[in-house]
Amino acid sequence: MAKQFQLNSKKNKLKFSVTVTLKEDVLDPQGKVVQNTLVNMGINNLKSIRQGKHFEIDINEKELTVAKKKIDEMCRKLLVNLIIEDYKINIIK
């Protein structure tokens, strides 16, 4: 743990999160069932719920722009199905 922290503070490493969500016009069977279940469980006022994916990515790279580009590449090449999904990249540290 301590060791890892040290590395981070030296900023040889960057941490990102990526959120992948289904495009708005794509059916979300999972979200729908979750929503129905919550309503059946008596949770009222729930208007809508949609489910997506979340990735936490550590990358050995100190340049933010380079790192971001790499993350974007990962998303386009693998993590995201661009036909049905949108994504957003956030830097954590």
Next chain:
Amino acid sequence: MAKQFQLNSKKNKLKFSVTVTLKEDVLDPQGKVVQNTLVNMGINNLKSIRQGKHFEIDINEKELTVAKKKIDEMCRKLLVNLIIEDYKINIIK
């Protein structure tokens, strides 16, 4: 979209996101496979990737604290498996 925005601006509704991640020592088979694949695809410098879930929740409630409590209840009752997962609630608007 336009209509929804209107509603939001009237603040009868709040929007949250919830991120659910596996606890630190819990095996993440999905993240593991994704990581190997990315490395095999030639994406270097990748240190680690872990996969979690992301929910976007709209709730008909104007009081932030009440809403947050409701979201928390949903998480504990259904969305999160507290035995192996952690979660974080964020307000979007």
Next chain:
Amino acid sequence: MKITDQLVEKHGLKKDEFENIKKLLGREPNLLELGIFSAMWNEHCSYKSSRLHLKKLPIAGEQVIQGPGENAGVIDIGDDDAIVFKIESHNHPSYIEPYQGAATGVGGILRDVFTMGARPIALLNSIHFGAPDHPKTKSLLNGVVSGIGGYGNCIGIPTVGGETKFNETYNENILVNAMAVGHAKKNKIFYSKAKGLNKSVVYVGSKTGRDGIHGASMASAEFDEESEEKKPTVQVGDPFTEKLLMEACLELMKDNSIISIQDMGAAGLTSSSVEMASKGSLGIELDLEKVPCREENMTPYEMMLSESQERMLIILEDGKENSAKKIFDKWDLDFVIIGKTTNTNKLILKFNNKIEGEIPIEALASKAPVYDRKWIKKKPSKIKVDLKNLKKIKIEDALIKILSSPNHSNKSWVTNQYDQMVMCDTAQKSGSDAAIIRIHNKDKAIAVSVDSSANYCKSSPLTGGKQIVCENWRNLIAVGAKPLAITNCLNFGNPENKEIMGEFAECINGIKEACEFLNYPVVSGNVSFYNGTNNKNIYPTPVIGGVGLIQKLTKPINHYFKKENSSIIVIGKTIGHIEQSCFLKENYSINEGLPPEINLLNEKNNGESLLKLIEKNLVLSSHDISNGGLITALCEMTFSSNFGAKIYKPKKLTNMFKYFFGEDQGRYIIEIEAENLPKVEKILKDDKIYYENIGFTQKEKFEIEGELNILTKDLFKINNEWYNKY
């Protein structure tokens, strides 16, 4: 670290056990050694309370290639084919995290089977939940079923049978037992016994993480309120990696590289290495810094006690390291030589060249404690139920009550979540008395079934023990298979309680008696004690998994009526034993009295005669009579069939309810082509089998003369409602 009393207790070791450890070591253990003792000496791994009783079980027979004592049992099914099978419990983990608990249960039992060189060909399970209206039941059911499916479907082995039951005795302690069946070549079976000095000990599979540390001790303690809070690191199943591991192991097994192989199940690296060394009367030395780890800074203690899944330990022949590694590289799996066999008869654990632990192997294995725990016989209940004293009901209503009850409802909600067809050899899916799996590329097939009868065992452990073996035997016979051998999973409460221990001892006596009489030996099994919470123990629930052989599979036999106007015959005598019946339970909530007795002689004769009829191709459909009695079995024969039945009023009528709902044992219903009736009757008479001609099949309706007349499709609907509404 100082080894305090508290630390010892936390490791689940009793004071005198700890004293014993010090004596065996000649000194105080360090923490790592203490952990290892706790892993090896707990109930789950040492069988300390059960061993003396298990010894009574019959384990031999000419069909047996390997009995208990290995990762799984092995039987001979002719030619060069062998069947490898075992059942195991994953009760406590599944209660804490139903999806992962059930999934890893399936993963674990699969490893036991492919470790022995067998390709798994079928999965079964026996799952018991609390009362349906208990607040936890629904989510446990959902989680367990999808966990079992999640693992089996992904790895691509059909889940073809099982049982799903509800009873409030499991409210706080569900049962999840998984059984795996594999096919191997008779001369290519692999064992765990190490041989030879200085042989490479190889670690393959997934990396080691901090998951499930002390899982085996958890399975050896009662639950209390805190267990849910304790949240031990739950193991997450990775069926994809298991699939790779299975293919890699089976590939490596094609040549002669392996001396011995053992999966890392309960107590992980500890029990696998100790077991291999102890069976081979050798020592083993491990360099723990070489163990592939998932997390940073893992300690030897964590490595030795981790229960990370999808890992194996292999002892290799000299010079085979490179070729073996190639195979595991191909499948993207870790392959690391982490130690060697020695002549020290010790387990020696080094970490960065420093000896961290040193324990004589026999202290962990043969010198582990064995207890002759106190037990008492159950006093037989004298209660007889007199139907005259009960509120009157109509036969139709009583029947509907049973057919629509959770325990008797159609299980397709469950079984549709399992891939039953993958591998394309499933000739009969679950839903019948037994599933039928064809041996790939051959004409022969095996039949498999798992069964339990907790209510019977609770009321009379001895009779109950006999009864489940017989019921399981009957299920195989009913599909035309010759029963060969069984595996058993003995789920009981706290063995330190002498009544519970009595239930255990008596059930074993019952199992033994039946197995001996039927030449139906036990080749593998598992014991799960401490099923209970706060001193409330579950009903004794031994689960029997049986395997039978169908020499030539032409047309699978099942219980669906096939034709109009065929004769319906009941084999075996109907006396009308009504105590412990589901008629009384579902309609009057009466649980008293003794279960029906077992007559082993009749059992055997009835079964063998039926088998003869099936082999002579005289049977259109057949079904054993179990819970719910004759009438329930008849209804089941009309489901998924276009035909109903017309049943005569019983001739020697005692009482209609006793006749139709009584649960007398050793009975089957068969459908016979009308023209074959004389032939069949002759065979049965020659064999001195008691039988009754009770009616004939007809279109659409299920009828009992003067009593009942219902459309079969309505009955089917009633039977299908519960799960979909739950």
Next chain:
Amino acid sequence: MRSSVIVFPGSNCDRDIAVALEKMQFKNQMVWHKETKLPKSDLIVIPGGFSYGDYLRSGAIAGKSLIINEVKNAANSGCLILGICNGFQILTETGLLRGTLLRNKNLKFINKDVYVKVTNNNSKFTNKYKKDQILNLNIAHNEGNYFTDQKHLDELKNNNLIAFRYCDEKGSINDFYNPNGSLENIAGIFNSKKNILGMMPHPERMVDEIISNKDGVNLFSSLLN
């Protein structure tokens, strides 16, 4: 006819399809996903299973494997490609077929025999079936809920590119007999040139009377035709 079955780590219907192909007298080869060259083939089959555990999205990772480029080249030069179940999912992930397969509407794995209607029998894959013939086939999947955009759906309909649709015993196509929520009860589709077929049901499971039925046989004999 020469066929190749692509095997990914986690494929588990590879043996099943191989058995069916050999039974139907195809000259079949198994091709490991790390290969970079495909043997000469008239038919390439991507089998069912859980390639890479289906951990990211079903079929996603297999869609990035080395061999897939070869499959794409072959497809472009007119080779016949059949994707079954996970194979269908992989074909949509690679873009060889359009649309995607979402989770089943009940969020559960479904294994059962269902009825499907042959909606187009004018193809290399279906010519031995009668138009509108009703088949009883086994399905076994978590993600069989076909989804595509309206424009593509219109294209599928206008150009008769829907191969199979879920229906009831009598052939009526309705919601009740839609096992997984699939758009328009779609169970299988062609690409525009009809040399690629992706389908969720498993024809290879239906070639042997003792095990099930023979409703899958004609798919293979169509290919040989």
